[in-house]
Each structure stands twice: as C-alpha cells, then as structure tokens.
Amino acid sequence: MRIDLHAHSTASDGTDTPAELVRRAAGAGLDVVALTDHDTTHGHAEAIAALPEGLTLVTGAELSCRLGGAGVHLLAYLFDPEEPDLLAERELVRDDRVPRAHAMIAKLRELGVPITWERVARIAGDGSVGRPHIASALVDLGVVGSVSDAFTPEWLADGGRAYVEKHDSDPFEAIRLVKAAGGVAVLAHPAAPKRGETLPESALADLAAAGLDGIEVDHMDHDPATRARLRGLAGELGLLATGSSDYHGSHKTCVLGEFTTDPEVYGEIIRRATGAFPVPGAGGRRIT
Known part of the structure; x- marks a missing residue:
C-alpha cells in the first residue's frame, strides 16, 4: 500500500x-x-x-x-x-496573503525587478497567492533560474531583501x-x-x-x-x-x-x- x-x-x-x-x-x-x-x-x-x-x-x-x-x-x-474557530483562523491567514504579495512586489520593483501584480495574479489563478507564485514570476522574468533559486536571502527567503512578514498562526x-x-x-x-x-x-x-x-x-x-x-x-x-x-x-x-x-x-x-x-x-x- x-x-x-x-x-x-x-x-x-x-x-x-x-x-x-x-x-x-x-x-x-x-x-x-x-x-x-x-x-x-x-x-x-x-x-x-x-x-x-x-x-x-x-x-x-x-x-x-x-x-x-x-x-x-x-x-x-x-x-x-x-x-468555525479553525475556519476563521485559516481565513485570517489566507486573507493576509494578498496585501503581503503586493508589499513584496513593491520591494522587488524597488530592487529593479519589472514584476507586476497582474503577472503574479495570473500565475496564481484561483489559488491562494503566495511566495511560490512570486518566485515563478521571477523565473518567467529571467531574474532567477528556478523557483528554489528565488528562496534565497537575495530575494524571497525569510529575512531576504524582498521578504515581507504575514500573519501566521501560533503552532x-x-x-x-x-x-x-x-x-x-x-x-x-x-x-x-x-x-x-x-x-x-x-x-x-x-x-x-x-x-x-x-x-x-x-x-x-x-x-x-x-x-x-x-x-x-x-x-x-x-x-x-x-x-x-x-x-x-x-x-x-x-x-x-x-x-x-x-x-x-x-x-x-x-x-x-x-x-x-x-x-x-x-x-x-x-x-x-
């Protein structure tokens, strides 16, 4: 099995x-x-x-x-x-993803990356937008070679140049x-x-x-x-x-x-x- x-x-x-x-x-x-x-x-x-x-x-x-x-x-x-309680917590975390993505895109643009919200939203589709979608946009733009390459201090890793904190649950x-x-x-x-x-x-x-x-x-x-x-x-x-x-x-x-x-x-x-x-x-x- x-x-x-x-x-x-x-x-x-x-x-x-x-x-x-x-x-x-x-x-x-x-x-x-x-x-x-x-x-x-x-x-x-x-x-x-x-x-x-x-x-x-x-x-x-x-x-x-x-x-x-x-x-x-x-x-x-x-x-x-x-x-209801678990549902409310999931929605709180999920709802914070959009403003966080906008803030990360703004940081990337300040770093000279021609990324747009429209590109990231198109990649995310109906999904809950997150860092992997932004990473995919960086790949599409030729900024990095792969999604994993975007998760470095230079870009999207925790504490990285374009990182923005979001609401996370207490474990x-x-x-x-x-x-x-x-x-x-x-x-x-x-x-x-x-x-x-x-x-x-x-x-x-x-x-x-x-x-x-x-x-x-x-x-x-x-x-x-x-x-x-x-x-x-x-x-x-x-x-x-x-x-x-x-x-x-x-x-x-x-x-x-x-x-x-x-x-x-x-x-x-x-x-x-x-x-x-x-x-x-x-x-x-x-x-x-």
Whole structure:
C-alpha cells in the first residue's frame, strides 16, 4: 500500500488542478493521497468529484504558523472543514496573503525587478497567492533560474531583501484548533534548513506535549542522517513518523510517491481522526 500524505494543487501553490492531482496520484501507483493546500480546503470538492477508483483521498490542509523566528508548517488531516474557530483562523491567514504579495512586489520593483501584480495574479489563478507564485514570476522574468533559486536571502527567503512578514498562526493554538475540529496534526518538514530557521528539538517536545500527533520524517528536504535522527526523536516523544512527497507539480522537482507513509501509521491517523473520513474513489462518479 503506497500512501503520500502531503500534496498541493492550484487551490494554493501547486500547478495541477485538484482533479489533475488525483489522476496523477492514481497514475503514480498510489493507493492514498492527501490534498493539503496551504490554509485552504477549497480544492477538496473538485478532487473528490474526480477521484479515480482504487485511490483514497485524505482531506487536509497545511497551516502556516510561526514560533519565534522559525516558520512552522502544520499538516492537519481529516478535520471538520466547517468548524468555525479553525475556519476563521485559516481565513485570517489566507486573507493576509494578498496585501503581503503586493508589499513584496513593491520591494522587488524597488530592487529593479519589472514584476507586476497582474503577472503574479495570473500565475496564481484561483489559488491562494503566495511566495511560490512570486518566485515563478521571477523565473518567467529571467531574474532567477528556478523557483528554489528565488528562496534565497537575495530575494524571497525569510529575512531576504524582498521578504515581507504575514500573519501566521501560533503552532500551539493551531494544534488546539485542529484537535478541537476532530483532526490530526503532523509537523511538516521540521528540519529543512534551506527553508529558514528550524525549530529546536526542545520546541518539538513542547509541541508533542501540546497534542502534536506526528512528524513528517521522510521528506525530500531531509537527508538520510536527518531522517534517522527525526525517526528516533519521534519514537522518544511518542509521535507518529510520516513520509510524503510535498508535491507541487512543476514548481518542485519532487514526484508523487517519492516518499510514503507506513500503512500502520496511516491506520493510526484514521483511528485518531473524528472530524472527517478518508474518501474512497468512485471512478470520478458523484458520491452520494
């Protein structure tokens, strides 16, 4: 059984529509895929409507948080998407993305980059605009060679020349909200230094004590030594160890199913969730 618990669509900063994503997941030989767009569940209905037979969809979201100077991404699985407190927090984070993008574009123009809001908005489409869309615009303009090249101190990395802070949730509060909505909370790529400052292990212990369910251990941004260390830490803290691709389509080099989650861990996630259930595929037929 092949299970990938972290993937993005055009509902946030991926390049595949939700329907394309689930079809690609089935084509990649996955049995289970999680749709975890940034701070939104807007892609779920389309993904469910297109879900092929033989593929199960785990509904979720990747919540943007910050603790001190470290950006923290929290994967929330199988929560009730209509639970009002968690919904309000997601909307607060998402609504701050547009003024932040405008401010980053203004900084880039001051640096001599001929970028416009119209170009970035066209790239984002119906998705929730974010730094990857601005990075794609920089690629299109020939300023950088790839999206990852834009996430450096010279441009869009945390604290970089064109960086602008946005509203992020407190991870302890986010965990509380996810659990109250019947969901399961897993810390995404916690030891990926190229993404900026990472959390100290003492903070991971504090998050575990606050109700964190797991750590995303197997991820493209964790080298083998880091994965081994995180797996041991998860065991010490009583946390689940997951694996996933963090697929974004053509925005990243990772492929669906590049890293996967153990079926027993997946089963435990399902057992803990009370807000929603995984959705089995019906060959793209409407589920009633």
